[in-house]
Amino acid sequence: MLKVAESYSSKQATLLLLWFVRYGEHQQNCPRHLTDDELEVALRARGFLWDHVIASLRKDPHWTIAGLENLVTPNWKVEVSGGGKATVNYRILGVDLPLLEFGPGVGSLRLEYAAQFFAACQARDRAIADCSIDDTLTMVSKGFSSVEAGLAIVGHLHKANFPNEKRLDDRLPLMTRIETWLPHIGIDLDKSSSMWCNIDYLRGVRDNAATHPKFGAAPRSNKDLAVIINKFRSLAELIFLISIALLGQATREQIRAAAYPDVFSLE
Structure with missing residues (x-):
């Protein structure tokens, strides 16, 4: 059986709230450009129930923040x-x-990259509910399909903005394209970071267990599933960064997935 952590720390709850205020798809007249501390002061001054929201998120990480979360699907x-x-x-x-x-x-x-990521999150939820290997692999595959779709937009933008320059090479391996294409939209990833290592780990899962299955490569236990699902947060964070770079905001699913609570096996 897989179980999702039922609470957030104060730091986790605050981060999620700040992400929604700053990057959420909402029409609130929020001063998104302020620092975290300045943003909290400004929201409190407007009567925003900051302490109530933080307390509610700490008790239930899935608690909906009214007025800041767009519940419409992509x-x-x-x-x-x-x-x-x-x-x-x-x-x-x-x-x-x-x-x-x-x-x-x-x-x-x-918008393809957002729709593919939404499907990845749906697969994640099924994987947790049913301890499903197939849905876990679907989550990973759809997550990378979202990245591929995001990179396709980057390539399109580069071609439109620099018609006389050489096109970005879409024949390069995925991790190389992530490394070399994303700086064109202001994203520079640290290859020594846990985020990069987690994404590369998931790339191996996709290649060896989903796309071109190899003997013994698929996850075999609920503990294996929990590891993959928790690492999926890093892939979600990448999509989150791509969306912010392209649109200045992120969907509810992208924000929630990047801050998803820990999943663990009860075995």
Whole structure:
């Protein structure tokens, strides 16, 4: 059986709240540019129930922060009637990305990296509930699909902004692209960090247990599943950073996943 930690430390609760205030998809008129301490002072001055929110998150890490969490999923349905076609674009860092073009009927509209990550989080929840190896591997695979989709946007932006320069090489190995492409949007990762090591570990899980299964490479116990699920936070943090760099904000799932409570085996 797998169990999720039922409480946060004060530090964890405060970090989650600050992330939602600063990067959440909300319409609150928050001074997002302030330092952490200044932000707390400013919110208290506006009557925000800071202590209540922190206490509630400490008791229940899944407690919803009203007004700061966008509960809408990243998948939308768009209906077009009549003749012709509809084209939907998404503007990122001054560049239009075509998301959808379709004729009469209903089409699915989604920003791919966000939708793939949402699916990864759904798989994580199933993996925990059912102690499922398959869902754990789906979580990892979908998580990296999200990264690949995010990198595709980086490549598109580079091509649009620097049409006369050599295109970013999408034939490079994934970890090399993460290392060399993300600085183009202001993300420099430390290859000696635990975050990088965890992502590389998960890359090995994806390659050897999910994409090209090798004998004995799949997780075998609930303890193995817990290790993978906990390391998934680092992959979530990477998506969180990519989203902030591209859009200046992150989805509820991205923020929550980057701060997900510890998962442990009761075996």
